[in-house]
Amino acid sequence: MSDILEHMAVAVQAAPENAPLRVQYARLLLEHGRHTEALENASTALRLDPADGAALALVTEAATALTTRAPADPPAPAEDATSSGARGFDWDRVEAELGVDVPQPFVDDAMPAGPADEAPLVPARDESPSADGLLEVSHETITLDDVGGLEPVKKRIREAFLEPMRHQAIAKAFGKSLRGGLLLYGPPGTGKTFMARAIAGELGARFLTVTLADVLDKFLGQSEQNLHSLFQRARALAPAVLFLDEVDAIGGKRTQYTGSSGMRTVVNQLLQEMDGMGSDNDGLFVLGATNHPWDVDSALLRPGRFDRMILVLPPDAPARRSILHHYLEGRPVAGISLSTIVDQTDGFSGADLEHLCASAAEKAMTDSIASGEIRPISMDDVQAALAEVRPSTTAWLQSARNVVSFANNDGRYDELAAYLRSRHML
Ligand SMILES: Nc1ncnc2c1ncn2[C@@H]1O[C@H](COP(=O)(O)OP(=O)(O)O)[C@@H](O)[C@H]1O
Ligand SMILES: [Mg+2]
CATH class of the missing domain: 1.25.40.10 (Tetratricopeptide repeat domain)
Incomplete structure (x- = not known):
């Protein structure tokens, strides 16, 4: 010493x-x-x-x-x-x-290993044209494995573009040209944006995010040209995925903007770009996400545009289990019964579950610092946090009932209707 x-x-x-x-x-x-x-x-x-x-x-x-x-x-x-x-x-x-003897972290049986994903496509970051501030080239490191649950959604995303992008020759041979659009919709916090980030992680520079608010705000009066040049850049990178988040902001029902001809022309421009008018959209895949699909201009939902809609649901029990495990495993925990938490979190979104884990951790940490004794996160902390975190998807599902009851003539929301019926909400 x-x-x-x-x-x-x-x-x-x-x-x-x-x-x-x-x-x-x-x-x-x-x-x-x-x-x-x-x-x-x-x-x-x-x-x-x-x-x-x-x-x-x-x-x-x-x-x-x-x-x-x-x-x-x-x-x-x-x-x-x-x-x-x-x-x-x-x-x-x-x-x-x-030399601390800490009880077993999880008292339930161990987590089954998640399905192994395919090797990620090699990101070709340097080939991308420099972004002009509107077009963000992805540097995401998360992959689809980080997204808990949502297996049917992942499957459709793999089929719709991840696989074809990996095996372009095969996709072409079967006459399935890689183009089109897919719209993710569902309650807030269910992982739509998160899912897009994971796809970006898989695709590297072949995934482009457009910040729609920027297109609209910064270039008032020249939004159409900007939208066009963004699509042109994406086409130059093809095969590529162009992601439009909160698409209801730009593709909002045109009637809402009768007072704003600027917005209307932007919507029309977006329709043209998605149709590939005067341009070749082969190899360009447009991915959209929205919490309010009923506010999206129905013209955007026609064939060749966002013609496939995928419902992103609140996580079911196995999905909640894997999300909870994901957010707790990096933290000191003891005696946690995932099954018990899963049973108490019906209607929680992925974001709610993440918040729940963070609150429980905060309680244990505050306690540890105050008492000077290491105390891992226990079920008591989780229960205390549960008393404060409410499931956030209920309100959305309730409002969705009206849409499904009164505005589902074309069967667009059949998947949502089936889900509501399964929960006896319809
Ligand atoms: N299925 C999920 N698996 C893991 N984390 C999730 C999941 N869903 C949501 N989250 C967490 O909640 C956060 C917010 O979700 P987000 O993707 O923004 O929701 P949305 O776009 O559907 O409103 C994500 O960044 C992620 O941390
Ligand atoms: Mg989002």
């Missing part, structure tokens, strides 16, 4: 309630690679003065050091330690170092 550390240790012993002193000692310990003791002292300081920003920073730093670097110090008794509970915290490692 170096002299200065020895002196500091004596000083801290003499004044155990002196928070700034503890912080200084913790920083020194950290510098000497004694991460566990650093964490211990920093968290004691934080307990003494919860407003001490330096102490909090050191807790985080020491916890990170503990989980990312080789163990440099001998294990300390469990009751002296605490942790920040930060995301990505390597619980096993800390457990081993501190």
Whole structure:
């Protein structure tokens, strides 16, 4: 032990309630690679003065050091330690170092491994033309495996364009030219945008996102030309997927904009682009997403445009299980019964489930910091969080009832109607 550390240790012993002193000692310990003791002292300081920003920073730093670097110090008794509970915290490692005996994380049977996906297409990022601020070239790293549930949706996306893009020769031979449009619709938070990001992760530079609000806002009066040049860029990259999120914003019922001829011409331009008027749309796939399909101009839903609509439903029980597992596995958990949570979260969207996990984690973390004892996320935290997080899809499904009852003449919403009936909502 170096002299200065020895002196500091004596000083801290003499004044155990002196928070700034503890912080200084913790920083020194950290510098000497004694991460566990650093964490211990920093968290004691934080307990003494919860407003001490330096102490909090050191807790985080020491916890990170503990989980990312080789163990440099001998294990300390469990009751002296605490942790920040930060995301990505390597619980096993800390457990081993501190000699903490933590109960089994999940009390249910283990999760079945998700279906293995095909190898992602090699992203050809550098071939893409430089974006002009409206056209975002994807740098996503998530893939379809990160999207919980939604198996039927993933299957249709694979069939509609992922597979044809991987095997263009075969698709051509069977006369299935790669073009067209597909519209994802469903309650908010069910993963439509997330799904698109995952597809971007699979396709790399062959996936282009258009920020519609920008097309409309920034170039008032010249939106049509901009829309055209965006489509031209995508065509130049073909085979490619062009993603229009919240398509109801631009493709809104034209009658809504009778007062705004600007918007109407944009909608007309979009129709022309999707038809490929005067341009070749081969190899161009347009993916749209919306929470309000009934507000999308029906002209956009005709053959050759968004002629396929896919309902993105709130996750069913197995899907909720996999989403919950996904958001809890990176966190310190103990005694969690996924089945119990699954049973209590009917009607929760993927976003609701993510929020639930984050709230439970926050409760355990706050507690750990306040008491100075590491406490993993327990079922009590989940139950407390459940009392605060409400399922957000119910309101959407209720309003969808009216549409299905009164405006489903063409059978467009048959899938939605079947779902509502299965839930006895119709
Ligand atoms: N099926 C899912 N699997 C995993 N995470 C999900 C899922 N659905 C939603 N989420 C989470 O909720 C967030 C919000 O979802 P989002 O895709 O924006 O919903 P939508 O576009 O359908 O309104 C996502 O970024 C993701 O973190
Ligand atoms: Mg969205």
